[in-house]
Amino acid sequence: MTASLRGRFPAIVFAWATLTLPAISALAEEARQHTGDSQQQTQQTRTQEPEYPPLLPLKASYSASMDKGISLSGSATRSLAEREDGTWIYRTDVDSFIADIEESLVLRWENNQVVPLRYRYKLSGFLIRDREEAIDFDWDNRVATGHHEGDSFSVALEDGALDPMGYQLQLHQDIRAGKREMVYRVIDEGDFDTDRFAVIDEETLQTDRGKITTVKAEKVRDADSKRQTLMWFAPDQEYLLVRLLQVEPDGSRYEITIDEAEIRR
Template sequence: MHALLRLVIFGKLAALFLLAAAPALAAGEPQPGLLPYSATYRATLDKGIPFKGSATRTLTKQDDGSWLYNFQVKSFIADINESSRLNWISGHAQPSIYRYALEGMMIPDRHRAIDFNWAAHQATGNYEGREVDVAFPRGALDPLSFQLQLQQDVRDGEQEMHYKIVDKNRIDEDTFAVLGEETLNGKFGNVNTIKVEKVRAPDSKRKTLMWFAPDWNYLLVRLIQIEPDGTRYEIHLEEATVNGDPIRIQTKS
């Protein structure tokens, strides 16, 4: 059952975002392309297993100029709380603190913590009881902040994105590609989106697809992940505010 819960985490799509050590931006300084938001998603799992849950993402500006990116899942199986504290510098995420907690009555608790020392380019912490101590390269990201970077890179018109992600006691390398534009029809009517796929080996049976909405500052509106055994996991946007304003369909005059 824990394997199913791992699918609920956006930050664990199969692990998704460049800068060397730099000071935090001053509070109130403009952040190109980055806006605070809150979004709630409906999650479903289709494999003959009755699973439903809700997930919430929030991005908030902190008093010191850094950003807090948080992801929470609430379900009858367990709750997940995942967060990344980061600086946003010239269009790139620079994580400083990553935390993950999975807690529930039906499964063992799991906790992960990674602290980034950009002066030494060293990440330290604890991954489910095992020590983390690994050197990381320029532009490294954590398992959650890479999603924020992906959103920004799609906004910037990138067609293929490569990320180095600190996870466990290693550096994972992941690639994503833009497949093109697609109009989704659902709760919000017709929504124009950019469709993105995680690039895997040609013989891989796992598939991850994401849709970002340009009209809503490239907010993630849908995600599908298909596992090798055929399990299909989906999330759909239920409601959101971007920079304090509720999302709505943009109409042309």
């Protein structure tokens, strides 16, 4: 999921799109009006945190399903690996009947923060239009440049700016560190969006391999929004994402569940 499909194709990236579907316009507008306050609050929250856990190389595979009148299924693989130069490569590959997705991010991990360097996204599929997006981050000159569906863009960088993949990794690390409310400024399609998340509960999931104790989080939306995104992270497995569920306003459900994972501690 997220591979990010914010505004690209309705929730067909089974595993990752549901994390990056369009933000409620009212929430986004409010966030833009209070960007300075949000950034200051976010930075203050980070400085109050104790020691963050280090990044851990991982590879996880998921089964994905979509029920929208008919049931469809696919698979997704997500990996995180450190490179020889000290940067990291974060990848998602989705394979389904409807679409294939390749998404990657080269990043640095500095001061408990994902620092995106190079983001790439490609969607190709059956009876749908191919989509591509690229973002290059020039932190020395404080500018991000790229293209979305053939249109070029240039955006002035804010402190803590993230991309459609980087904020997902930051969310994982923030929850591992014990945070319960998170706000991210994300560049996608040539502009900034504000994404908010909150940990809301602890829950035990019954799986084919037995019971798993999880921390349950949600994407915070407007009170009148009928879309719901829920995520379950397993503390005993370094807070690995083990389930994600999105319910659309029309009742359609999109879900991923973990099959297997390898974490190198």
